Amino acid sequence: MTVMHTTAAPLTDCTTGTAPGPVADAEAAPAPADLCSAPPPRHPRPEGQDRYTISEVVAFTGLSAHTLRWYERIGLMSHIDRSHTGQRRYSNRDLDWLDLVGKLRLTGMPVADMVRYAELVRAGEDTYAERCALLEATRRDVLARITELRDTLAVLDRKISFYADESRVHRAESAR
Numbered sequence: 001m002t003v004m005h006t007t008a009a010p011l012t013d014c015t016t017g018t019a020p021g022p023v024a025d026a027e028a029a030p031a032p033a034d035l036c037s038a039p040p041p042r043h044p045r046p047e048g049q050d051r052y053t054i055s056e057v058v059a060f061t062g063l064s065a066h067t068l069r070w071y072e073r074i075g076l077m078s079h080i081d082r083s084h085t086g087q088r089r090y091s092n093r094d095l096d097w098l099d100l101v102g103k104l105r106l107t108g109m110p111v112a113d114m115v116r117y118a119e120l121v122r123a124g125e126d127t128y129a130e131r132c133a134l135l136e137a138t139r140r141d142v143l144a145r146i147t148e149l150r151d152t153l154a155v156l157d158r159k160i161s162f163y164a165d166e167s168r169v170h171r172a173e174s175a176r
Contacts, residue, residue, distance in 0.1 A: 051081075052090045061098050068098075075115050076101060078122060107144065109138045 031033075054065050068088075071077045077097065104114050117134055119154045120127040 019095070039114070050092050052095070054088050054090070057090045057095065057098070060095060062103070063098065063102075071098075071101070076111070104138070107138050107142050109141075113138070116122050 010156055036040065052060070056067055056070060057063070068077070072080055072088075080094065081091070083089050101114060104117070109117075113134060117131060120131045120134070
């Protein structure tokens with residue numbers, strides 16, 4: 001299993017090789033930088049180290065030890081190596097996978113779909129089309145939620161503008 005960091009690049013449909021359509025084109029427009037919406041900085045991993053205890057992974061990821069064990073139990077994590085004393089030993093690859101799982105959680109992807117995705121990854125390259133289809137469906141759901149949130153934001157902006165204008169009128173009348 002290889003997990004790679006993604007960069008903004010033109011998206012194509014897995015089945016047709018074409019751009020997904022007008023919704024994606026609207027999403028491609030550059031958005032103003034919002035420092036408040038930036039993800040928190042990742043916990044730095046020690047240089048040259050590739051074996052971590054569960055407590056170190058808890059510190060790196062913010063996940064609880066219980067959650068990490070649960071991920072392993074339900075098949076969301078592949079086999080985690082153990083030390084000679086039976087302690088879990090996570091690798092950088094495991095941390096990369098947990099980073100991806102965190103992103104999938106943020107999309108609202110159901111745990112069952114995340115487990116299915118993990119199973120497909122473990123099954124190998126023959127599952128690329130099925131993995132892509134699962135991610136495309138999740139992407140469509142995320143875009144729909146973004147649209148809903150933008151509509152909600154527009155309502156809030158109108159209300160804020162209304163109250164700001166009314167407040168200015170009220171202050172102006174009070175100053176007379």
